Amino acid sequence: xxxxxxxxxxxxxxxxxxxxxxxxxxxxxxxxxxxxxxxxxxxxxxxxxxxxxxxxxxxxxxxxxxxxxxxxxxxxxxxxxxxxxxxxxxxxxxxxxxxxxxxxxxx
Numbered sequence: 001x002x003x004x005x006x007x008x009x010x011x012x013x014x015x016x017x018x019x020x021x022x023x024x025x026x027x028x029x030x031x032x033x034x035x036x037x038x039x040x041x042x043x044x045x046x047x048x049x050x051x052x053x054x055x056x057x058x059x060x061x062x063x064x065x066x067x068x069x070x071x072x073x074x075x076x077x078x079x080x081x082x083x084x085x086x087x088x089x090x091x092x093x094x095x096x097x098x099x100x101x102x103x104x105x106x107x
Contacts, residue, residue, distance in 0.1 A: 004089035005100045006067040010074055011042065011055040011084060018056045021077065030070040031060040032104035061090075063101045 008031070012018035015036070022034040037057040044051055062070050067087055074085050092100070 004064070005092050005097055006062050006064055006070075006087055007090045008060040008062060008067065008070050008074070008085065008087045009057065010060075010078065010086070011040075011057050012079070013053055013055050014079075015056055017079060018058050021074065022058060022060075024077065025060065025070055025073055026104065028073070029103035030066050030073055031062040032100040032102070034058055034060045061100050063103075064089075066103075 010021075012021065018036050022031075022036060025031045026034060035058065037059065039054045039056055042053050042055045060070060060074075071085050071087060075083060078085070
């Protein structure tokens with residue numbers, strides 16, 4: 001694999017749910033790895049009401065060929081009605097790009 005990798009970002013309001021989502025997609029080889037970040041405070045309007053919530057951001061690293069499938073899996077399994085699932089390209093060192101392209105290593 002050459003070129004950029006894809007970063008896919010979403011948030012969960014429960015650490016155990018985030019951990020299960022990460023295990024699911026990494027074991028399915030839709031992402032090579034993920035980082036569950038420190039809790040953050042999200043602020044937004046929902047149904048016209050200002051809300052705040054503590055959430056756990058998750059960054060998934062995947063190849064371009066798995067990005068759409070990863071995003072679809074997250075959307076299907078996410079507990080939110082309208083989850084924020086975002087993605088962007090990231091340049092990476094060649095060895096890391098290769099490792100991500102292998103889904104985190106040989107099967």
